[in-house]
Amino acid sequence: MQTGKSKDNSTDIKNGIRFQITARQYLFILIGSATGSGILSLPRMVNKEIGHDGWISVFLGGIVPVVSLLLIAAMFGRFPGMDFFEIAEKVFGKLIGKIFLIIYTVYIIFVVAASLRIFVEITGIYILPRTPIQAVIISFLALIIYSIKNGSRLVGRFNELAFYVLPAILLLMLASLTTADFTNIMPIGEAGILKILQGMMISAYSYASTEQALVYAPMVKNTKKVLGYGIIAMAIVAFMYTYVTVICTLVFGENAIQTIIWPPILLYKIVTIPVLERLDIFFVILWITVAVRPSINYLFVAAYSASRIIKIKKHEHFAFICVLVAVLIFLLDIIPRNVEQFFALADILGYGYYVAGIIFPLMFIIASLFIRNRRSENG
Amino acid sequence: MVKRKLVLGFLCFCYLIFISSCWDSRDIEDLTIAIAAGYDTAKQSGSHYDDKENKVAVTGVFPLFEEEVVSSATVATNEAKTIAATRVKRAYKTPRKLLLGMLQAAVYGDELARKGLYGSIEILLRDPQVKHDVLMALAYDRAEDVFKTKINNYSNVGNYVFDLLKNSRTNAFIPTVTIHAFAMGALSDCKNPVLPIIKPGINSIEIVGLGIFRGDRLIARASTDEARIISFLRGEEMEGYLPFAIEKEGKIFNEGSVYVKNSRKVEVYRKGNIYNFNITVKLKGDVVEQSSQRPLSEKGEELKEIEKSVAKDIKMQCESMITKIKTEYKVDCIDISRFAMAKWRKELKKIINDEDFIRQANINVDVDVVISRKGEMQ
Numbered sequence: 001m002q003t004g005k006s007k008d009n010s011t012d013i014k015n016g017i018r019f020q021i022t023a024r025q026y027l028f029i030l031i032g033s034a035t036g037s038g039i040l041s042l043p044r045m046v047n048k049e050i051g052h053d054g055w056i057s058v059f060l061g062g063i064v065p066v067v068s069l070l071l072i073a074a075m076f077g078r079f080p081g082m083d084f085f086e087i088a089e090k091v092f093g094k095l096i097g098k099i100f101l102i103i104y105t106v107y108i109i110f111v112v113a114a115s116l117r118i119f120v121e122i123t124g125i126y127i128l129p130r131t132p133i134q135a136v137i138i139s140f141l142a143l144i145i146y147s148i149k150n151g152s153r154l155v156g157r158f159n160e161l162a163f164y165v166l167p168a169i170l171l172l173m174l175a176s177l178t179t180a181d182f183t184n185i186m187p188i189g190e191a192g193i194l195k196i197l198q199g200m201m202i203s204a205y206s207y208a209s210t211e212q213a214l215v216y217a218p219m220v221k222n223t224k225k226v227l228g229y230g231i232i233a234m235a236i237v238a239f240m241y242t243y244v245t246v247i248c249t250l251v252f253g254e255n256a257i258q259t260i261i262w263p264p265i266l267l268y269k270i271v272t273i274p275v276l277e278r279l280d281i282f283f284v285i286l287w288i289t290v291a292v293r294p295s296i297n298y299l300f301v302a303a304y305s306a307s308r309i310i311k312i313k314k315h316e317h318f319a320f321i322c323v324l325v326a327v328l329i330f331l332l333d334i335i336p337r338n339v340e341q342f343f344a345l346a347d348i349l350g351y352g353y354y355v356a357g358i359i360f361p362l363m364f365i366i367a368s369l370f371i372r373n374r375r376s377e378n379g
Numbered sequence: 380m381v382k383r384k385l386v387l388g389f390l391c392f393c394y395l396i397f398i399s400s401c402w403d404s405r406d407i408e409d410l411t412i413a414i415a416a417g418y419d420t421a422k423q424s425g426s427h428y429d430d431k432e433n434k435v436a437v438t439g440v441f442p443l444f445e446e447e448v449v450s451s452a453t454v455a456t457n458e459a460k461t462i463a464a465t466r467v468k469r470a471y472k473t474p475r476k477l478l479l480g481m482l483q484a485a486v487y488g489d490e491l492a493r494k495g496l497y498g499s500i501e502i503l504l505r506d507p508q509v510k511h512d513v514l515m516a517l518a519y520d521r522a523e524d525v526f527k528t529k530i531n532n533y534s535n536v537g538n539y540v541f542d543l544l545k546n547s548r549t550n551a552f553i554p555t556v557t558i559h560a561f562a563m564g565a566l567s568d569c570k571n572p573v574l575p576i577i578k579p580g581i582n583s584i585e586i587v588g589l590g591i592f593r594g595d596r597l598i599a600r601a602s603t604d605e606a607r608i609i610s611f612l613r614g615e616e617m618e619g620y621l622p623f624a625i626e627k628e629g630k631i632f633n634e635g636s637v638y639v640k641n642s643r644k645v646e647v648y649r650k651g652n653i654y655n656f657n658i659t660v661k662l663k664g665d666v667v668e669q670s671s672q673r674p675l676s677e678k679g680e681e682l683k684e685i686e687k688s689v690a691k692d693i694k695m696q697c698e699s700m701i702t703k704i705k706t707e708y709k710v711d712c713i714d715i716s717r718f719a720m721a722k723w724r725k726e727l728k729k730i731i732n733d734e735d736f737i738r739q740a741n742i743n744v745d746v747d748v749v750i751s752r753k754g755e756m757q
Contacts, residue, residue, distance in 0.1 A: 052724070125507050130402040142390050179559065183721035190724055256566040269511045270559040278510065 018151030019304075023225035025156025026216055030233035032159035032293035033209030034065075035166065035240060037118040040262040041343075042206045042241060043248035050199035052184060052254045053191035055245040057199025062238030064204035064358075069230040071361035072213045076223075078368045083218035085308040091367045098309060104214070104360065105305040107352045109325065111208070112298040113332035114346045116140065119291050121339045122262065126284045137333050140292065141326045148300040149319040152219050155300050162289050169286050170240065172279060173247055176267040180250035205350030207237060209294070211357035215301045299325060411475040414452075415440040415537030417522025418499045419488035421458040433458040435491070435499070437465040438523045439477075440537035452535035454526050462502045480508040483541040485515050485558065486522040486577065492590060492597035497565050500558050511559035514544040517590040517597065519578035528579040540577065540584060547575055548617040552607040552641070553586050565595035569716035569731045573609065576600060591712045594732075599708050608700045611660045611693065612713035612744070614643030620667065623688045633671035633681070637689060637750055639664030647718045655741045656715050660697060662689065662748045682750050690746040697744040705742075709734040715742070 021029070046054030079087045088097035120136045128136060147158055189196075210230065217226045248263040251270070257263050268279040276282055303322040312321065336342055421433035438456040457468035466477060485503065487496055503509045518525050526536050533539045547553035553575045564572030574590040574597075589606035591599040601609055610617055617640070624634040639662040646657040666685060673681065704712060716731050730736055 128403050129507070132402065135402075146386065146390055179563075181563075181717065183717040186721035187724060253563065253567050255568060256563050259566060266511065266559075270557065272510070272512050280510070 018153055019219055020221055021152050021156040021216065021219050023220050023222050023229045025153070025160060026213075026220045026226065027229040027233045028159035028163050029156055029216055029297055030209050030213070030230060031163060031236055032290075033212055033297045034207055034234075034237040034294075036115055036291045036294035037122065038115075038206040038208070038294075038346075039241060039244055040122070040264050042203065043245045043252075043263045044257055044260060046199055046203050046245060047249060047254045047257045049202055050191050050195055052186070052249055053189060053196060054199060054203075054254075055185070055242055055249060056189065056191075057196050058203045058206075058245045059238055059242040060196065060200040061203035061207060061241070062234055063200070065207040065210040065234045065237075066231055068210040068357040068361070069213060069227060069234065071358060071365065072210065072217060073227040073230075075361040075364045075368075076217060076226075078365065084214040085305070087364060087368075091364055091371065100360065101305060101309050104211075104356055105302055105309060107349070107356050108212075108298055108302040108305065109328060110332070110345065110352070111349055112295055112302055112325075113329045114342050114349055115298065116144075116295040116329060117333045117336070117342045118339060118346070119295060120333070121342075122265070122291075123284070123288060126265070126280070134330075134334055137330055140295065141330055144292070144296050144299050145319070145322045145326050147296050148303065149322050151318070152216065152300060152304075155296060158296060159293055162293055165286050165289050166240070169283065169290065170243060172283060173244070173264070173267050175271045175273055175279065176247065176251050179270055180247070181253065182250060184251075184253040185246065185249050202350075203241070205347075205353055206241060207234065208350070208353035208357070209237075209297075210234070211353060211360075212297060212301050214356070214360070215304055299329065302329075405476070405478075409475055410478045411441045411473060412478045412481050413439045414442055414481055414535075415484040415486070415526065415540055416482060417456075417486045417488070417518065417526050418462070418491055419518075419521045419523055420490045420494070432460045434460050435462055435465065436523060437462055438526045439469070440526050440535060442535050442537065452537060454536065456523050462499065478508070479503075479506060480510075482509055482513050484537060484544060485513050486518050486525050486540065487515070487574075488518050488522045489520055489597065491522075492517055492574075492592075495595045496561070496592075496597075497595040500562060503558055504562055511562075512557045514541060515556050515558055515561050515574055516540065516544055517574040517576045519576055519587055524579050525577055525584055528584055529582055530584070531582050536584075543577065543584060543586065544575060547586055548615070550619060551586065551603070552610045552617045552619045553589065553603070554610055554613070554615045554617065561595075564592070567717075568728060569711065569720045570714060571710050571712050573606075573613070573712060575606075591708055591710065593710045598710060604696075605700060605703075608693070608696045609712060611641050611643065611662075612658060612697060612700065612715075614641075614645070614660075614714065616640065616642055618664075621662070621664075621689060621693075623685050623692070625684050625688050633669055633673070633684070635669035635671075635685075636667050637664050637685065638667045639689075639748075639750075645715055645718045647715070647722060649719075649723075653739065653741055654719050654736070656718070656743065658697075658713075658715065658742065658744045660693060660744065660746045662693065662746065664749075665751050682752060686748040686750050689750070690748040693748075694744060694746040697746065701742050701744065705738050705740075709738060711737045715740075 042058065043054070046057055050057050075087065079090065082090065085101060088100050091097065092100060116137065120133055120140060124131065124133060124136060148155055213230060220226050244264050247267065248257055251267060252260065252263055260266055265280065265283065268283040271279065273279060299322070303318065303325045306325055307318055307321045417438035419436040421436050436456055436458040438454060440452050440454050442452045455469065457465040459465040459468050469477065482503070485500070487499060491499060503513060504511065525540065528536060530536050530539045544555055548555045554573060556572065556574055561572045561574065564570040571594065572592045574592070575586050576588045576590050577584050578587045586603065588603055589601045589609060590597050591601060618638065620636045620638050622634070622636050625632045642661045644659040644661065648655050716736065720727055720731060
């Protein structure tokens with residue numbers, strides 16, 4: 001018979017495991033967060049700004065999230081055994097630290113709202129054109145709450161499972177190359193270094209996902225692998241983004257691509273493969289599994305951050321917090337009148353990524369240096 | 380455990396209500412499926428308030444699936460100010476909802492094409508239901524006439540037009556053009572699309588040539604023979620039969636046909652302000668018939684003669700076509716400007732569509748023919 005103490009102990013261990021992930025799951029979470037709806041508008045955006053050399057900017061854009069991961073790793077390296085929430089309060093004190101955490105959580109909530117709304121919009125256009133958007137949002141939010149309420153371990157598992165759908169999507173895309181024009185991408189590098197670097201900063205928004213490492217990285221069992229796996233994740237994402245942008249540019253060219261809202265979806269509509277008559281339907285079905293991941297991953301981060309800010313017992317009331325955050329996201333999602341307003345919001349959130357993913361860890365590192373200097377002066 | 384089941388039950392309820400198509404459900408018997416559509420300028424203004432400014436006429440081909448009916452498709456034309464407004468007119472007359480997801484062919488009238496087609500295909504490009512590999516054609520006169528032709532021994536006129544367009548590239552060196560390909564041509568800086576021209580006959584519809592476009596506007600028509608040469612110069616990979624005739628001492632020594640597949644290679648360089656294009660048309664195929672009783676030897680001397688004869692003939696036709704392009708069409712309908720763009724995009728972006736660019740370009744053609752012997756005869 002179990003004693004009360006040992007029962008509590010095993011529950012704690014179980015609950016601890018709920019919020020632990022493996023380094024592999026961390027890798028899949030980062031990939032999952034970056035490969036959502038953003039990849040569908042990226043080829044249009046970069047072709048509009050840079051022209052046919054946009055794919056170079058997309059590839060180089062992968063440097064920005066790597067910088068972000070390095071800064072985050074350096075930040076955690078200065079405070080071993082502590083997570084982002086503890087570090088914030090230690091470095092800036094309870095009040096200012098909490099303000100930072102609230103800004104971070106609000107940003108994440110807006111990211112979930114934007115990514116979910118764009119995801120639902122695409123689902124609505126291709127599969128459920130007459131179903132009210134509210135009904136689709138509620139359905140997906142219910143699914144997301146169910147996926148995250150038991151902790152990050154399940155989030156990691158789902159991301160790993162959905163990752164294996166991606167190769168099928170990317171391979172099917174090759175069918176469209178029968179209509180490709182290789183002159184569309186030439187001459188390579190004509191845009192000039194300055195413009196390509198400008199484009200790199202624009203395309204870096206699409207890599208937004210590393211700011212989640214502030215929450216997910218301390219959950220990884222083997223902390224030594226965090227940075228390496230994070231960089232591998234970004235390399236995979238950079239490859240996928242470049243691959244998609246190159247194919248879209250080859251097929252549509254820099255002019256036509258600007259008239260299409262989501263060019264990668266159209267790649268599946270221009271060719272017919274015998275037996276698979278409507279490739280676009282296959283794509284949308286596969287894509288739903290893939291594109292729901294950013295909403296799942298970010299909503300988990302939002303709910304986890306909220307539970308840490310208000311300091312409730314995350315093991316007991318996490319599901320309740322998830323529901324509260326989901327309700328907030330639902331309200332945010334139904335306010336805008338059309339998807340254009342969300343595109344505008346997504347642009348602003350792009351800057352938010354630089355704040356949360358680069359400026360925050362940098363500030364924490366600089367502030368921690370001051371604390372250490374002050375301590376050494378005192379001691 | 381009970382709590383978990385309750386949550387699962389709630390989720391299932393949500394999905395049953397929201398995602399199982401409560402709003403999006405459609406009964407197949409309640410649908411009119413369009414498989415082909417024709418677009419023309421409107422014939423006449425109507426008398427009603429909303430008819431006075433009719434601009435377009437849309438003809439739809441809707442196959443019938445009921446067993447009792449004799450006719451296999453209904454063809455109906457509606458005129459209105461916009462294409463979408465013709466759908467309203469159609470709804471006044473027919474009780475079923477329109478489904479465009481199965482659309483296979485779109486034919487455009489000559490008059491409409493001369494005004495520009497992008498505005499007419501935009502509605503199809505925008506519609507998520509419609510695939511972008513719908514085949515396009517130009518009607519010799521009105522698209523409406525094409526679809527009102529009675530076709531014997533075929534399921535319906537829509538399928539007939541679709542099959543005709545689909546197989547033209549493998550039968551007759553006529554390109555198969557999708558709305559995607561047309562739109563890319565119309566929207567790009569340096570590409571100009573072409574469309575096969577179809578004409579109604581007695582109980583048949585036939586391909587009679589190729590429409591040549593500047594952007595999305597029809598500017599000229601080419602005959603089927605010219606269409607074949609344009610296709611060779613454009614490099615769109617197709618296949619078909621070509622005749623040959625070998626003359627010796629002023630007499631025809633051997634004549635017959637080869638079945639060839641075509642491809643092309645384009646090289647571009649510039650000297651001063653003159654752009655030089657070297658086009659190599661490549662034809663590869665087999666002899667399918669010959670009049671001579673002399674067998675085709677293993678050494679290939681006879682085959683070489685056939686190759687030379689085909690190459691000479693095609694080169695002559697290509698050069699004549701290039702002259703016509705430079706003097707008459709004044710538009711790059713052979714899709715070579717993009718090779719110059721691939722080298723000097725920034726410089727050429729503003730001038731590539733000018734008539735002078737193609738008129739002043741120096742275009743050389745070479746024809747490379749490789750013929751083998753296949754089949755059961757030597």
